[in-house]
Every structure is written in structure tokens, then in C-alpha cells.
Amino acid sequence: MQKSRLDHWLVNNLNIATRSKAIDLIKRNFVSVNDQIINKPAFLVDHNDQIKINNQYSFVSKGAYKLLKLLNEIDVDIKDHVVVDLGASTGGFSDVCLQFNASKVYCIDVGVDLLDPKIANNPKVVVYDKTNVKDLSVDMFAEPIDLIVGDLSFISLKSVFYMINNLASKNTKVMLLVKPQFELGQKIASKYKGVIKDKNLQNEAVDLIVSTAKDAGFECLHTTPVDIFDPKKQNQEYMVYFKRYE
Structure with missing residues (x-):
């Protein structure tokens, strides 16, 4: 089964605009794979993994x-x-x-x-x-x-x-x-x-x-x-x- 780097996966599947933005999210501990925080952009994932971007900010409204x-x-x-x-x-x-x-x-x-x-x-x-x-x-x-x-x-x-x-x-x-x-x-x-x-x-x-x-x-x-x-x-x-x- 083909795997891809986590930073590439974010760009290709979650509409993150650039690799640099994806890498920044990962290195700041905002990305989890199968409920585990991953901070390595080169971490390998596939389509069976559950990948989420956690809320990295706290705002005054949902809007x-x-x-x-x-x-x-x-x-x-x-x-x-x-x-x-x-x-x-x-x-x-x-x-x-x-x-x-x-x-x-x-x-x-x-x-x-x-x-x-x-x-x-x-x-x-x-x-x-x-x-x-x-x-x-x-x-x-x-x-x-x-x-x-x-x-x-x-x-x-x-x-x-x-x-x-x-x-x-x-x-x-x-x-x-x-x-x-x-x-x-x-x-x-x-x-x-x-x-x-x-x-x-x-x-x-x-x-x-x-x-x-x-x-x-x-x-x-x-x-x-x-x-x-x-x-x-x-x-x-x-x-x-x-x-x-x-």
C-alpha cells in the first residue's frame, strides 16, 4: 500500500495551501494521526489513517x-x-x-x-x-x-x-x-x-x-x-x- 509524507497528504487532501503551511501546522503539534500528535512532516501515512488538524487557535466566536x-x-x-x-x-x-x-x-x-x-x-x-x-x-x-x-x-x-x-x-x-x-x-x-x-x-x-x-x-x-x-x-x-x- 502506497504511503505519502504527512505534509504532502495535508496539501493534497485537506486543502492546506502550501507545504510550508502544512509543515508549520505539523511542527506546532496541531496535526494528529490516529489520535496521536505527530510533529514530523516526513511521517508516512496512507488512506486508512485518521488524520485531523486540531484547533490551533482559540477565538471569541465560532464565526x-x-x-x-x-x-x-x-x-x-x-x-x-x-x-x-x-x-x-x-x-x-x-x-x-x-x-x-x-x-x-x-x-x-x-x-x-x-x-x-x-x-x-x-x-x-x-x-x-x-x-x-x-x-x-x-x-x-x-x-x-x-x-x-x-x-x-x-x-x-x-x-x-x-x-x-x-x-x-x-x-x-x-x-x-x-x-x-x-x-x-x-x-x-x-x-x-x-x-x-x-x-x-x-x-x-x-x-x-x-x-x-x-x-x-x-x-x-x-x-x-x-x-x-x-x-x-x-x-x-x-x-x-x-x-x-x-
Whole structure:
């Protein structure tokens, strides 16, 4: 039976973006084989082995793992990035960015005092409560923005891309959570009682956002379905990574 190195297996089977990321996970004791932590990238495994990546981070919300999944699948380093978090809520996405060594995070939300104290009290964080993302402008930020992340509800991403376009520079990265129930219109959302399980409709929702982004000058570089924590209640959502066309 053919065996392969553990680092190769992670890249080929768990969508880890690069061997260097896989090796880093292994050496930091985040990978187990048959319930045993393995810290050697050259360890040999086969398809009969049970291989898992253990949660290497502790976050303020489960939503953080949606952004984490995307970052694990793309070859992007956000160290020293200035980040804008749209719909920050309790701060899950902001938490990920801070733990990945972002230099500053602007937390935007229409609510008040939603941020977990861990995030709100971080000296790298600037809080914009009671702020609609549609009202954002470049003069609200002291530095050029390197990364825009977003987890928005009860609003279509199609309606905010003009704002993203205004905030972004030529090197700005954009990572957004697409929620089909808010992208396909009230008629379809009502028909399915707010839970869109039809795969074709899910794909249509993602395609709508990709098309809107393209019109705004952004290329879709990666799309990934995120984990569903409660299949009976939650829609399948997708993290999408965009960057300006060169």
C-alpha cells in the first residue's frame, strides 16, 4: 500500500495551501494521526489513517473559523496588514486577523458594544460602532487598507461593493462571507424559509457576488464552503477571496 509524507497528504487532501503551511501546522503539534500528535512532516501515512488538524487557535466566536478556513487554503500572509472588518459583531474575524499578526484592525458595526472585551480592549483595534458599512469613506482611516474582511447579515454584498471599491487600493485584498439567503432576493428566501439548501441556488448566489466584484474591478481567486455548525438551522455559506485585477 502506497504511503505519502504527512505534509504532502495535508496539501493534497485537506486543502492546506502550501507545504510550508502544512509543515508549520505539523511542527506546532496541531496535526494528529490516529489520535496521536505527530510533529514530523516526513511521517508516512496512507488512506486508512485518521488524520485531523486540531484547533490551533482559540477565538471569541465560532464565526472566526470561517475566515480561518479560507486563510488555511490560500497562500496569503496578512502579517502587518491594516484590516477593516465589516460587520465585526463580537469580533471573530478581527480575532483571526490579530492572531495572524495584523498591525491594526478597524471594527465596523451598526450595533453598539458587541465586541468581546478581548477585541475591544486590544490596542491594535479601532472601534466604529453605530456605523453603517455603506457610509464608510477613505478619510475615516488613517492608513491605506491592506485587507477588507466581512461577515454581513440582512444586506446583500452587491450593495456594498461600491464602498469597498472606494476604500481599496490596488493591492487591497478582500475576503467576504457570502450568505445565499441574503443574495437571492426576498421571494426565494421566503420560499425556502430562509434556508437555501439547493446547491444550484447556492452557486447562483456566489456567482452573483463574483460578477458584482468583477464589475468593480476585483478578481475572484478562491472560494470555499465553510463549516456548518448546526445543519438543521444554518445555510451553507462560502468564503470568497478577491483581489484587484492587475
